[in-house]
Each structure stands twice: as structure tokens, then as C-alpha cells.
Amino acid sequence: MLNSIRNNTFSFPRPFIAGVVSASLSLSVGELVASITSKTSSLVYAVGEFIIDITPGDIVRGSIETLGNYQKTVLLSSIVVLSLIFGGFLGLLSQRRSEISYFLFIAFGIFGGWTLNRDPLTSTSAALSLSVFATLIGLSTLTFLNTLLDEVEDTQIEDPRNTYANRRQFINWATGMTVAAGTMTGFGRLVLKDETVRNIREKIVLPQTETKSGSVDTQSYTEVAGSSTTTTTPSSESNLLSFSEMNDIEGISSYITPNNEFYRIDTALRVPTVEPSTWTLTIDGLTANPYEISYDEILEMDLVKKDVTLTCVSNEIGGPLVGNAVWTGVPLGEIISKARPSDSAEQVMCHSVDGFRAGFPLENIFDGRTALLAVGMNGVPLPIIHGFPARLVVAGLYGYVSAVKWIKRIELCTWDGNDGYWIPRGWSKRAPIKISSRIDVPQKRKIDAGMQVVAGVAWAPLSGVAAVEISFDSGPWQECDLGVSLSGESWTQWVYRWDAKPGKYEIRVRAIDAKGNVQSSKVVSPAPNGAEGLDKVTVRVV
Template identity: 50%
Template sequence: LLLGAGAVGGLALVGASVARVVGVRRAPVAPALELPDAASTVPPLPAGADLDIEGLAPFRTPNEEFYRIDTAFVVPRVDPATWTLRVHGMVEQEVTMTLDDLLADDLVEAWVTLCCVSNQVGGDLVGNALWLGLPVREVLDRAGVRPGADMVLSRSVDGFTASTPLEVLTDDRNALLAVGMNGTDLPPEHGYPVRVVVPGLYGYVSATKWVSELQVTRFADETAYWTDRGWSAHGPVKISSRIDVPRGRSVAAGEVVVAGVAWAQHTGIAAVEVRVDDGEWQPCELAEQVHVDTWRQWFFRWDAPAGTHSLEVRATGQDGEIQTGERVGVVPDGATGWHRVDVQVG
């Protein structure tokens, strides 16, 4: 099952609207890779990081449930034996890597939550996975970035391009050339054999699947697929929160557990609050934080009286930013607003 937003193949972006397309397509069968052990591994999940609450999104999104958004109407068939990555442009020397080169390097693990810019308030185009890959900054260091560069244009084997600010590929975050996802090879529909994963940016400016080129350049000189279609050039993820339960069902009067997830990649979540029927904001309990680049689960114990009620949620980042309640659509740089659900209590 393919879930696509924006232009999926030729189906698409019309004016300022984003369409969600559902279709059935079979992904190609890909040769299994012999993934090496990571040179740097993540620690075990702390107790209390993954809450056992029915209906709440798990901390780790299974590969088969991870959202898929891209422009490929047909999943590219990439031969790992002939795949290469070319790093060129404003560099001291071009670098070309084979898959064997990449797999022989010092790969690292990183928990990273990805989110699509077309995710509506309360939407499900967001997921969290354990990625295995080579930090992009190491490849750029080998090429030697020339002064004046401020963007890396990544290119897919199918021609898709994404314009990523150079600074987020060279700072301390784990921006990766990823080869593994949740302990296995990348599924073909998620970029096999190599894709780009960048914490803190929407996928349209960073998450190039089936990547084949990194061109070091400038925003003034190059544009990418979605920026050519009116979307913002930089695309930082906006602080967001979502109610997973109760949602779309009736509940009995009495204590009701309200729960969901919140994310502010590369900043981290400091607090989540819920309010009932436009009342006062009340603090929620948070799951243990795993990393600032991942979402964080939360819950709230509500003494629910009979009747129809509304619930809203908002989050605060570790930088002090409070999620705005202003409702804005996804174009050109992501939706904002508090997620609201109506609940029938009997």
C-alpha cells in the first residue's frame, strides 16, 4: 500500500493543495545487504521510554507501517553492486563512493523521527526509526567544502532533488547516508540501498531516497524539486503534538487515559499540556526522553464526566518555544495548530 502526498508520479500538487493518493504497487525484490555492526551504537531504550498504552503509537514505528511520501510512481530498482554516490560541486576534490566503500566505513546508529511537510495537524505522516548510516559530514569533510557554499543538492537515481542547508549536514546532529532501518536493510520503498536522513528538517528538503549525488552549491545558484513548486527552501520541522487516544470512539465516564506523541526534532520536548472544553491547560506526564531527535510519548489522566467533550494538546520545546494554536495549512512550510478531538463520554 502506498500513501503519497504532493506529486506522486504525475498525480499532484495543484495550486497550493496537497493530495493524498492511495494505490497498490509491488516494490521490487532487493538483494539482501550484509550490514556491518555499527561503530557507534545507541544505548538500550530507558525504562519508561515506550509506554504500554493501547492505541498509542509505539516509540519505534515498524518499517511496514512507516509512512511513505515520494514522487516515484514506480519504486526504482537499484543494483547495489553498481550503485555509487558522487560528491561534487563546490568542493576541493570530487569523491565517489561505492556501496562496499560505504559499508566498510564507520557507520553509526541513530534514533530519528521523520515528518512530512504535508502532515496535517494530528496526521500520521510522521514516524520514528533506528537508522544505520554514515554521517554526511564525514563525506563532505573528505571532499573539502569550499567557502561560500551554503546548500547541498541531493539527487535520486530517478531525478528527484532536495535542497538541504549545509549547516545541518555539518553540525553535531546525525544527518546520515542511511543503509539500515530498524535493524534491516532499507526497504525498497524507503530508499534501498542508500537514502538521506536528516533530523529536524521536513523530508522534502532532506530525505532523498535512492540517493546518487550530493552537489555542494548555493541556494542562490540552485533550486530543488519542491522549491521549484512554491515550497519553502529550508523546511525546519515545526514543534507538533498529537492525540492518539481516545480518538474516534466513545469512552465510559470516569478515569480516561489521554495519550499521544509530541516532537520537536533536534530541540526536544520539555512539556506537553492538555485542555478540556477550552479550559485551563493541564500538564501531562512524559515518557522518558530517548533523544532530542525523536518524538516523545505523553499521557494525561482525565476524570471524564458524561457528555460530549473536546480535548486539545500543545507542546513546549526544550528551547522554551510553545506550540502555536494558529491554524495554518501545510503550504509552503508545514501546518501549525493544536490537535483537537471530540470525545463522547457515556
């Protein structure tokens, strides 16, 4: 009776484990191959891209708002976990209906290959080869482990004394294969990954740009920006606090966001790696002179530097999905004008190498705002995750309609009948960035009585921030001191020095732009065209 209970207890997990191990080896093979070469994606990433494409816009918006920069990690982790569970189910099924189990395993491999073939960066032959190889590895593993399980069952009948030894053999094989799967994934990602593009990028030195000096603490600015020159002109108002004064405030966002801290929101699960020597940008569509331009030809043009604040439309009030950087590039007006747009051209539709596309009005290129084909960020070539070798930066527009990374084509087209990636998913087609502000300091919610600072950043593209005010417990608005901002297209640091008395306080902040527009206090969610409302924090003074 006791042996019967033990057999029933342990008969369930072993086939499940066999299926999980088989699925993990299949996935690991895909990860290993994808790590070695930049010519194909992994099966996990390919399935993730497919899920993103078919997911309704409301769910995508909710995931970005809830998870932010962790959205991709959660998605990929979920795919892996569900794939392993499905593998475990196939392992259980193989004990009763092996032909159905193997058929479903093959079908899952075909599905993975199909999603892989959808990836613009993966050829059909590579997708087919990888999916077939990974499926064969998984099926072979499942067949082998099932053979070991059959031996366990046979010894229970023929010689129960050998049952323990055969179980131990199964466990050893399953453990070894699991370790092998993890090793392949880790070794591929950490040791064998293709560093060709990264090494090429590190050797590129951007050409010098023309310097236009300003009158307010230009040296401090260039040190923060990691650059020796700037083309923007700082304000001449003497009552503005310098960059060094503002950056001495612990916890405040720096005027220039470091590259490794700049937010990243895009649809690319696998970051494209594009060799600049083979990359070209095509400008076509409704033009009289379509043409292509290479990376080297862009670097030979007259480059400019502009400090521009970018923000994601999914950013909540007070959220982190915003940053300010010095962008180096060619004015987009020069690129477009050479193509000689036709009179019917109304929209600039930009295409990425990974299939993403976004569009904005053609008039925005010629209305005086900064619109760049950018090749540099904060004095260095674009980081790979931020669009190397080239991307778009358009001041005053949310990124989902303009900030195309890894760009390969600029298509001039009509406004109607041509939509970017996010428009059918519920986002507005016109996307001007809204005036907003954020409280960075105090970071702690319990502070000491006495002199304290309340500080943060505010932005109001394109006119710029003229004033920032804070209010305590819905009391009168009080003006803050502003830091230097080198253009209306970048954010402004602000600070308020507060003689804090014991008690509990709710602090709110609002910005006012150069045209007199006051940041709205009405609470509006990010969808479909950007959040509204006032950032607020509650602190207790002791």
C-alpha cells in the same frame, strides 16, 4: 421497427468496447514488460510521472493533503480509466473515420513512448521498443475487432439469422482479450516480477555499531527498535515512563515506527530498484576533491545509529505523515569533508536515481544535528520503498528538502540559482520542522465514564519535547506524563490519566520544547512551510 431499435441500441457499445479492449491490451503489455525487468517503467507509470511534473504546486499540495498515501493509487487508477475511455472513443471513431482513429492511436503510443523516455531509469531504446510493441498490439486488436464488427453488419444484410452468432463471436473475443489483459498485468506483477534487488537486500547483514548505553530502560528500547545497539543517550530523569509502560497503552503510536507502517510520500510512482553492486554515490560540485564511493565501501566505514523523527511538510495537524525510526549510516559530515568543499559552497543538493532532487544549507551538516547517509532502518537494510541502497536523513528538516531516497549524487553548490524539485512548486526553500503534537487515544469518540487515558506523541526537533499539556473545553492546561525519548531529535510519547465524568468534551493538546517555545495555536495550512495549530478531538463520556 423492433429490429431497427435493437440495432441502434447495440451498435453504440460494440465499437466502444472494441476500443477499450484494444487500449487495455496495450497497457497490459507495458505492465507485463515492466514487471519482468527493472530496466524500464510501464506506460501508465511514465504518463503518471509526466502529469506529476507538469501539475501546478497548489494542486499537488491539495492532493497530498486530501489523499495522503493514496495519492499515487488515485492518480494511476485515473490514468488507466481515462486511457480506456479514450480507447473507447477511438473505437467509435474508427467506425466512421478509421484513418483518423488509427492516427490518434499511434499518436497516443508516441506520447507514451516520449513520457517513458523521460524516465531516468529507462533507456531510449527500451522506451522506443516498448511503446512501438504496445501500440502495434493495440492497433492489431482494434483492427481485428473491427473486422468482426463488419461481419456482424454484413450478416444483418445478407442473412439476419447469423447475426446473433457473429455478435456472440465478437463478445467472446472481446471478453477473452479483456481477461488476457488482466491476466498479463496480474501475472506479471505477482509471478514474473524482478525480485533480484529484493533478494540481494534480504541477504545483507549490516555491520555492528558502537554501543553507548543509557540509564533508562535501554533494553525495552532496543527490543522495540529491532536492534541490539543504540548510539543515543536516554534521559536520566526518573519520572519518565518506560517504553514498556507507554507501549502498554492501547492505540498509542509506538516509540519506534515499524518499517511497514512508516509513512511514504515521494514523487516516485515506480519504486526504483537499484542493485548495490553497481551503485555508486558521487560527491562533486564546488569541491576540491570530487569522488565516488560504493555501497561496500560505505558498509566498511564506522556506522552509527540515531533515532530521528521524520515528517512530511504536507502533514496536517494530527495527521499520520510522521514517524520515528532508528537510522543506521555514516555521518554526512564525513562524506562531505572528504570532498573538501570550496568556500563558495553553500548548499547540499542531493539527486535521486529517478530524477528527484532536494537541497538544504551546507551549514546544517556541521551544526551538531544528526545528518546521515543512511543504509539501515530499524536494524535492517533500508526497505526498497524507503530508499535502498542509501538515502539521506537530516534531523529537524522536512523531508522535501532533505530526505532524498535512492540517492546517487551529492552536489555542493551555491544557495541562489539552485532549487530542489518542490521549491518552484511553491514550497519554502528553508524548511525547519515545527513543534507539534498529536492525540492518538482515545480512538473511539464515545467512551465510558471512569478512569480513561488520553495519549499520543509530540515532537520538537532539534531541542526535544520538555512538556506536553492538554486542555478540556478550553479550560486550564494540565501537564501530561512523558515517556522516555532517547534524543531531542525523536518524538516523545505522552499520557494523561483522566477521571472522566459523563458529558461531551473537546480535548486539545500542545507541546513545549526544551527552549520554552510553546506550540502555536494559530491555524496555518501546510503550505508553504508546514502546518500550525493544535490537535483536538471531541468525545462523549457515558
